[in-house]
Amino acid sequence: xxxxxxxxxxxxxxxxxxxxxxxxxxxxxxxxxxxxxxxxxxxxxxxxxxxxxxxxxxxxxxxxxxxxxxxxxxxxxxxxxxxxxxxxxxxxxxxxxxxxxxxxxxxxxxxxxxxxxxxxxxxxxxxxxxx
Amino acid sequence: xxxxxxxxxxxxxxxxxxxxxxxxxxxxxxxxxxxxxxxxxxxxxxxxxxxxxxxxxxxxxxxxxxxxxxxxxxxxxxxxxxxxxxxxxxxxxxxxxxxxxxxxxxxxxxxxxxxxxxxxxxxxxxxxxxx
DNA sequence: GCTTGACCTTCCAGTGACTGGAACCCCCAT
DNA sequence: ATGGGGGTTCCAGTCACTGGAAGGTCAAGC
Numbered sequence: 099x100x101x102x103x104x105x106x107x108x109x110x111x112x113x114x115x116x117x118x119x120x121x122x123x124x125x126x127x128x129x130x131x132x133x134x135x136x137x138x139x140x141x142x143x144x145x146x147x148x149x150x151x152x153x154x155x156x157x158x159x160x161x162x163x164x165x166x167x168x169x170x171x172x173x174x175x176x177x178x179x180x181x182x183x184x185x186x187x188x189x190x191x192x193x194x195x196x197x198x199x200x201x202x203x204x205x206x207x208x209x210x211x212x213x214x215x216x217x218x219x220x221x222x223x224x225x226x227x228x229x
Numbered sequence: 230x231x232x233x234x235x236x237x238x239x240x241x242x243x244x245x246x247x248x249x250x251x252x253x254x255x256x257x258x259x260x261x262x263x264x265x266x267x268x269x270x271x272x273x274x275x276x277x278x279x280x281x282x283x284x285x286x287x288x289x290x291x292x293x294x295x296x297x298x299x300x301x302x303x304x305x306x307x308x309x310x311x312x313x314x315x316x317x318x319x320x321x322x323x324x325x326x327x328x329x330x331x332x333x334x335x336x337x338x339x340x341x342x343x344x345x346x347x348x349x350x351x352x353x354x355x356x357x358x359x360x
Numbered sequence: 361g362c363t364t365g366a367c368c369t370t371c372c373a374g375t376g377a378c379t380g381g382a383a384c385c386c387c388c389a390t
Numbered sequence: 391a392t393g394g395g396g397g398t399t400c401c402a403g404t405c406a407c408t409g410g411a412a413g414g415t416c417a418a419g420c
Contacts, residue, residue, distance in 0.1 A: 149354045154329045178342035185333045192326045198285045202316045211309035223280045
């Protein structure tokens, strides 16, 4: 299977697939003409990567998860540890963003948003000690 | 004021301050010896930038906000528009992350996390059609 | 006056995870 | 044989810094 078919099957753009090979995440076969040749196994790996990336795992976490997936003697504790630490990072990010959202929503509410220059948003950014 | 004092006052690292000058966000004075010389006004701008960045505004949004801040004839609607679109982006990101958190938390819950290889997390990443 | 160490300067390179583009090769249908 | 739509590599750019090297400057202590 050529790269564009693998891309269509997995939803991962060809450019990204090449990048994944570049950084050693995958190593698809090569046809005689130099084209990458994706086996079902290779497509499966790409699918795995796509789903792991969609869950927000970093490339390096994906690398580790992929290795564990391949390792039939893995301990599920290792997988769980990676996932748990990623979950913690996600929760931290959600907390940050939620705080930002709170502040921003409040500021936007109190801003008239008309032609006049008075703006509590700028006032807050300028002073910080507002409200 | 030298750069490290400005950094201490604003909480923005010297490296970042230099970077902000590089990309034209700020333009501090220069002393005769070539050192940057930060006025109170310049420190005020840095403070503004620090708070805007802490609210997650991009550098370009900061640039626009800074320009509006300087423009005494601005319309608050312009500020509000920037903030509102940023808020929408934050909310979208929160939604994404919340979905990830849900999936991850569920997977982690169902994973034994022991020495055995069986792992619903990997199963989900591999198949996606689990549960 | 000299040294030392802390500060400042510039410039270059690397991060993460792609993405765009140029230049070129290959295959198939007409 | 030619045209178009694949494929290939490599280089550069994104965003917002961050680290490090090489060198200039300043204030304090001997």
